[in-house]
Amino acid sequence: MSTSQLLYRCHNLEQRYGKHLALTLPSLTLARGEVLALLGANGTGKSTLLRLLAFLDKPYSGTIDFYGEKGIAPRRQATLLLQEPYLLTCSVYDNVAYGLRVRGCSGIQERVEAALVAVGFAPQAISKRLWFELSGGEKQRVALAARLALRPLALLLDEPTSNLDSRSALCIQQAVQQASAAGMAVVIATHDTAWLHSLNARQVILQENAW
Amino acid sequence: MNFIAEGIAQAWLLLCAFDPETFSAVQATLISTSYSMTAALLLGLPCGFVLGYCDFIGRKPLRLLSDTLLAFPTVLIGLLVYAFISRQGPLGEWGLLFTLEGLAVGQTVLALPIITSLTAQAVENLDPRCRQTLLTLGAQPLQAAWATLREVRFQLIMVGLTAFGRVVTEVGIAMMLGGNIRWETRTITTAISLETNKGEFAQGIALGVVLLGMAFVLNVALTLARRRGQST
Numbered sequence: 315m316s317t318s319q320l321l322y323r324c325h326n327l328e329q330r331y332g333k334h335l336a337l338t339l340p341s342l343t344l345a346r347g348e349v350l351a352l353l354g355a356n357g358t359g360k361s362t363l364l365r366l367l368a369f370l371d372k373p374y375s376g377t378i379d380f381y382g383e384k385g386i387a388p389r390r391q392a393t394l395l396l397q398e399p400y401l402l403t404c405s406v407y408d409n410v411a412y413g414l415r416v417r418g419c420s421g422i423q424e425r426v427e428a429a430l431v432a433v434g435f436a437p438q439a440i441s442k443r444l445w446f447e448l449s450g451g452e453k454q455r456v457a458l459a460a461r462l463a464l465r466p467l468a469l470l471l472d473e474p475t476s477n478l479d480s481r482s483a484l485c486i487q488q489a490v491q492q493a494s495a496a497g498m499a500v501v502i503a504t505h506d507t508a509w510l511h512s513l514n515a516r517q518v519i520l521q522e523n524a525w
Numbered sequence: 526m527n528f529i530a531e532g533i534a535q536a537w538l539l540l541c542a543f544d545p546e547t548f549s550a551v552q553a554t555l556i557s558t559s560y561s562m563t564a565a566l567l568l569g570l571p572c573g574f575v576l577g578y579c580d581f582i583g584r585k586p587l588r589l590l591s592d593t594l595l596a597f598p599t600v601l602i603g604l605l606v607y608a609f610i611s612r613q614g615p616l617g618e619w620g621l622l623f624t625l626e627g628l629a630v631g632q633t634v635l636a637l638p639i640i641t642s643l644t645a646q647a648v649e650n651l652d653p654r655c656r657q658t659l660l661t662l663g664a665q666p667l668q669a670a671w672a673t674l675r676e677v678r679f680q681l682i683m684v685g686l687t688a689f690g691r692v693v694t695e696v697g698i699a700m701m702l703g704g705n706i707r708w709e710t711r712t713i714t715t716a717i718s719l720e721t722n723k724g725e726f727a728q729g730i731a732l733g734v735v736l737l738g739m740a741f742v743l744n745v746a747l748t749l750a751r752r753r754g755q756s757t
Contacts, residue, residue: 365657393663394657396658399658402658412662416668417663457658461661461662464663
């Protein structure tokens with residue numbers, strides 16, 4: 315892998331919550347545009363690793379080198395979709411636009427609409443709906459649209475299709491395919507391996523950690 | 526039982542006739558509570574937010590102190606503030622004793638721990654995914670703090686209304702610091718107390734009806750805010 319393509323290089327990662335060892339990972343690399351599937355039983359540290367890659371937590375030990383755009387904080391170049399996403403208490407449009415607004419981006423409306431289309435919504439029909447008027451699947455798709463609108467270098471997804479009906483799951487799969495095709499590095503923690511083949515995902519199986 | 530029924534009937538007459546003394550008490554109440562609520566919200570909301578949102582050394586003891594002050598006896602508040610603003614007190618030269626401003630100081634001391642503690646609690650109870658979401662969407666720390674404040678806005682409305690309800694119905698502080706001066710510092714609660722002692726039930730009941738009306742409006746607002754907050 316050439317250095318220009320490399321996005322993440324993790325070395326001897328270890329994460330602990332108190333005395334509990336949540337993750338051990340000797341090494342991991344991820345290139346731009348690559349799709350990586352994190353597999354493993356519950357409690358093996360998939361979500362923990364995603365939080366580290368999203369720069370929401372600092373590792374207990376080890377290093378994460380990020381080769382993104384210079385001058386922009388890594389946390390603004392990698393974004394995480396939680397397993398149960400949280401929507402801000404405002405309209406769908408404002409939820410998707412939030413990340414763009416805090417970055418001071420221009421062309422917000424176009425980017426919001428494009429992101430909503432990418433997850434299978436008609437922007438005009440959904441934009442003004444409020445957070446509590448959405449179903450679970452719609453919330454998941456809106457939350458994904460909020461991440462896609464940012465056009466991050468790394469898109470980190472924690473169980474994105476769990477508890478979704480087949481239609482919502484398909485929308486998410488298609489959006490992830492488009493993101494990957496557009497050059498985003500995508501990391502997916504999942505138990506659902508069926509749809510990973512269509513993404514040509516590299517698979518990493520995390521092992522259970524000793525307590 | 527007759528005197529109660531007569532009192533209620535006379536109360537309506539007083540209210541319908543816009544009895545000046547009754548409305549003077551209502552006006553004094555609204556003025557003092559608007560001063561005190563403004564001060565308590567300006568001080569209490571930021572303090573409560575910091576206590577609930579930030580992690581710093583000494584946070585837990587401060588939180589405990591704030592919670593303890595929720596049970597601050599109102600008579601003691603009246604006594605302490607009286608000591609400060611009476612002529613011999615350190616703030617005596619400001620001439621606050623037996624004025625609406627002096628009364629507002631006491632009400633502010635009463636409302637401040639309520640607003641601080643309940644704000645801190647509202648922020649602490651916010652879904653932890655909120656902060657993670659804000660950060661992963663690229664918010665800087667101050668932007669995330671502002672958005673968090675926005676996320677608890679319905680709970681903060683309830684905090685404000687709860688404190689207002691407590692302040693507007695308080696009688697001990699109003700009596701000690703306001704002095705219950707007719708046309709000046711006589712509030713609804715002190716007037717009810719006085720009129721009852723005099724046996725003037727009509728005016729007492731009329732003022733009670735106004736207080737009840739305020740409590741009703743407050744309760745409706747609280748219910749609406751709570752319903753909106755529960756939709757999150």
